């Protein structure tokens with residue numbers, strides 16, 4: 001009986017030789033599938049999305065089962081799983097209270113699973129814009145001169161904005177400059193689990209070796225150190241040892257060090273020693289640029305207007321932006337159609353993307369308000385303080401806050417990178433003024449009914 005990899009490879013080549021599928025379709029549905037295991041005649045296959053699974057169930061599974069039968073002489077069943085579903089199983093095993101001695105392992109194999117840098121997360125694939133420019137620059141600087149300039153380098157910011165991507169990019173770049181560099185990437189949870197396991201198995205020395213004999217330590221999502229007293233203690237010593245040896249440390253978190261609850265004061269202060277730099281949500285132009293890069297990388301043609309449309313649908317999180325794009329691609333393949341704005345809209349709707357998504361965007365509001373007050377969109381986004389521009393600008397900010405789900409910082413970004421307090425001030429001012437100013441009340445009313453008929 002072949003193992004799961006061999007079996008899958010054989011099935012794949014059978015499919016390739018007999019299949020009527022186009023090259024693109026083969027790539028989309030077969031290349032994207034990954035065998036995970038073969039147990040009790042069940043071959044588990046990992047698929048990238050639920051669209052893939054439903055396509056597999058409808059169009060692929062039977063033929064794959066036939067091939068598997070031909071190859072093994074056995075009826076092989078298939079389990080199709082998605083990434084999210086295996087996460088649970090893939091989590092490190094809970095601490096066991098067994099007395100059976102563990103087989104001896106070579107030092108470092110226990111914790112040092114090898115550096116798992118995502119090959120796609122490089123500087124080449126990272127699109128810069130106003131929200132991440134400084135973070136990108138700091139990352140590049142650290143890659144050129146690790147351990148000296150900014151140590152530690154601390155990235156913070158909301159979900160899915162590229163913190164992990166930049167962190168891996170540093171790892172890749174440093175390895176490119178010097179392939180002998182010892183790089184370790186872990187999430188704070190993995191660090192915690194390694195630490196607990198080391199205590200459990202009485203292997204603290206090995207743990208220390210693993211974490212202290214590196215040249216670059218990348219720790220993702222350190223906010224999860226919150227509340228973990230003993231782990232924090234251990235991490236403190238790891239940090240001290242690396243820092244004293246001038247080894248580079250890069251950390252990410254969803255918030256600033258002093259905002260992480262129950263983080264020891266000495267860690268807070270150390271995390272702030274180097275440089276803390278935030279990543280804020282990308283503006284429309286950056287979102288379009290990211291989509292354009294992605295289309296280029298995937299070699300698919302998408303009209304500019306459609307890229308613009310997609311970028312307007314997802315305005316906070318790059319992971320979701322990529323998700324939307326992947327859905328549209330899959331949808332186009334399913335329909336065997338070109339990607340157009342219509343198809344994109346259909347794909348996002350039919351796949352129930354962003355259920356509470358408002359189609360009203362800040363961009364639309366700015367255009368409407370500019371036309372209404374006879375000013376230009378760039379004046380609305382600009383800094384000029386003349387009354388004829390300030391009022392439309394504040395009205396547009398007010399409407400963006402009232403009629404869309406965007407956060408104050410996000411609205412600020414879309415208005416030429418203004419601070420969220422400016423947006424709040426505009427919102428409160430217009431809200432108050434419409435109570436006493438009849439003209440303003442009518443104007444805002446007109447605009448509202450045009451925007452939300």
Ligand SMILES: Nc1ncnc2c1ncn2[C@@H]1O[C@H](COP(=O)(O)OP(=O)(O)OP(=O)(O)O)[C@@H](O)[C@H]1O
Pocket residue numbers: 121125126127128132157158159160161162163164165166221254290318319322
């Ligand atoms: N500037 C960018 N250019 C290209 N792709 C990007 C950019 N920023 C983020 N991405 C992509 O968006 C996805 C999410 O990014 P990443 O995982 O780095 O986010 P994160 O900030 O670490 O999120 P989390 O807080 O959830 O860990 C990744 O696929 C990443 O490649």
